[in-house]
Amino acid sequence: xxxxxxxxxxxxxxxxxxxxxxxxxxxxxxxxxxxxxxxxxxxxxxxxxxxxxxxxxxxxxxxxxxxxxxxxxxxxxxxxxxxxxxxxxxxxxxxxxxxxxxxxxxxxxxxxxxxxxxxxxxxxxxxxxxxxxxxxxxxxxxxxxxxxxxxxxxxxxxxxxxxxxxxxxxxxxxxxxxxxxxxxxxxxxxxxxxxxxxxxxxxxxxxx
Amino acid sequence: xxxxxxxxxxxxxxxxxxxxxxxxxxxxxxxxxxxxxxxxxxxxxxxxxxxxxxxxxxxxxxxxxxxxxxxxxxxxxxxxxxxxxxxxxxxxxxxxxxxxxxxxxxxxxxxxxxxxxxxxxxxxxxxxxxxxxxxxxxxxxxxxxxxxxxxxxxxxxxxxxxxxxxxxxxxxxxxxxxxxxxxxxxxxxxxxxxxxxxxxxxxxxxxx
DNA sequence: AACACAGCGTAACTTATGTTACGCTATCCC
DNA sequence: GGGATAGCGTAACATAAGTTACGCTGTGTT
Numbered sequence: 001x002x003x004x005x006x007x008x009x010x011x012x013x014x015x016x017x018x019x020x021x022x023x024x025x026x027x028x029x030x031x032x033x034x035x036x037x038x039x040x041x042x043x044x045x046x047x048x049x050x051x052x053x054x055x056x057x058x059x060x061x062x063x064x065x066x067x068x069x070x071x072x073x074x075x076x077x078x079x080x081x082x083x084x085x086x087x088x089x090x091x092x093x094x095x096x097x098x099x100x101x102x103x104x105x106x107x108x109x110x111x112x113x114x115x116x117x118x119x120x121x122x123x124x125x126x127x128x129x130x131x132x133x134x135x136x137x138x139x140x141x142x143x144x145x146x147x148x149x150x151x152x153x154x155x156x157x158x159x160x161x162x163x164x165x166x167x168x169x170x171x172x173x174x175x176x177x178x179x180x181x182x183x184x185x186x187x188x189x190x191x192x193x194x195x196x197x198x199x200x201x202x203x204x205x206x207x208x
Numbered sequence: 209x210x211x212x213x214x215x216x217x218x219x220x221x222x223x224x225x226x227x228x229x230x231x232x233x234x235x236x237x238x239x240x241x242x243x244x245x246x247x248x249x250x251x252x253x254x255x256x257x258x259x260x261x262x263x264x265x266x267x268x269x270x271x272x273x274x275x276x277x278x279x280x281x282x283x284x285x286x287x288x289x290x291x292x293x294x295x296x297x298x299x300x301x302x303x304x305x306x307x308x309x310x311x312x313x314x315x316x317x318x319x320x321x322x323x324x325x326x327x328x329x330x331x332x333x334x335x336x337x338x339x340x341x342x343x344x345x346x347x348x349x350x351x352x353x354x355x356x357x358x359x360x361x362x363x364x365x366x367x368x369x370x371x372x373x374x375x376x377x378x379x380x381x382x383x384x385x386x387x388x389x390x391x392x393x394x395x396x397x398x399x400x401x402x403x404x405x406x407x408x409x410x411x412x413x414x415x416x
Numbered sequence: 417a418a419c420a421c422a423g424c425g426t427a428a429c430t431t432a433t434g435t436t437a438c439g440c441t442a443t444c445c446c
Numbered sequence: 447g448g449g450a451t452a453g454c455g456t457a458a459c460a461t462a463a464g465t466t467a468c469g470c471t472g473t474g475t476t
Contacts (some may be wrong), residue, residue, distance in 0.1 A: 128286075
């Protein structure tokens with residue numbers, strides 16, 4: 001929780017605003033795999049990531065699932081903001097990719113902050129910008145890449161977001177996030193291994 | 209241009225704000241097929257659609273293209289806002305699907321309006337919400353639907369947006385927007401015709 | 417040790433989609 | 447009319463991806 005202040009000041013927030021956010025928010029821990037925001041219940045808080053790593057998943061009504069992008073330390077879920085302000089809900093699920101520490105900010109103050117603090121407006125719009133970019137990146141992957149390229153992109157994204165060359169996931173889990181089947185993932189990973197791009201072990205993939 | 213006032217008041221804008229927008233903006237006509245916002249030049253204005261129909265396209269560096277969604281009367285391009293506020297550019301192109309009348313609003317006033325007018329804040333965030341929804345809808349189509357379903361969805365979208373059962377496009381044009389090939393579109397359209405979902409004529413598709 | 421099971425590799429097959437090629441016809445231009 | 451061309455239909459084939467099935471091997475349990 002120590003880096004809350006760091007993160008807030010890193011965003012150029014005014015002292016007064018920093019104090020308000022510290023006062024009004026609450027701390028929340030989520031352990032790896034835990035659900036932060038479930039799709040249908042419109043939460044009244046937006047999550048600011050202090051440490052750890054979250055992932056956004058899109059789900060459809062058939063049980064299909066799709067990884068969209070990660071939320072790293074210092075970032076927030078822009079969609080939660082509109083979601084709350086407009087009261088609508090989207091079929092998005094936010095899950096902890098690693099054990100994470102969050103700062104939950106109640107929505108009812110957001111409108112006032114946007115009005116009052118230029119730094120907060122900048123923060124909100126920068127978040128939107130970043131989320132749009134990420135969403136478009138995800139869309140590009142699906143629309144323009146073949147599965148092997150998508151898979152590699154996924155692995156590299158994970159490496160970048162976690163800061164580790166080692167990915168501890170099963171083929172089944174990867175398959176689910178890419179909305180394909182385990183066999184396909186195994187096939188393509190094997191090929192990536194033959195091409196010396198990765199190294200495989202049980203429950204573990206190392207990126208070279 | 210007559211409906212500018214209608215649209216502004218329809219958004220619940222304060223009289224003062226309506227006057228400001230009318231004063232500071234400028235009218236712009238785009239004829240069908242014309243480019244409204246080109247990807248790389250960060251425009252300093254955001255477009256408000258008064259009449260007609262715009263479409264957003266995503267383009268990658270290989271010349272691939274992908275239809276995202278439509279902007280109808282009363283709507284604005286939320287991505288332009290972040291784009292301008294943050295100075296970054298996205299590889300999005302906005303093209304007139306029909307002859308359209310726009311009201312171009314210079315960005316430098318937007319921050320002040322957000323600060324001052326609650327109705328404008330609502331408008332901006334509603335726009336974001338809508339655009340996120342549309343983007344996610346586009347994503348769903350690509351991720352979860354097969355090409356024939358995507359094609360049907362595309363046709364229905366076009367019908368809804370244009371308010372007409374008749375679509376004047378060639379198979380080639382449709383193929384480009386769905387990022388597939390002409391032959392595939394012809395094949396699937398033929399099937400849709402056999403299934404009595406559409407009727408085909410030269411340069412023209414009728415939805416049943 | 418014996419067992420159950422998760423995780424992975426692989427083959428064989430099906431289906432969806434992309435590609436190439438070619439023919440037909442309406443339309444436009446001269 | 448004759449030629450050029452755009453738009454479309456169709457076949458034949460190539461490739462990517464999904465599916466089913468089965469075997470192997472660690473790991474954990476009893």
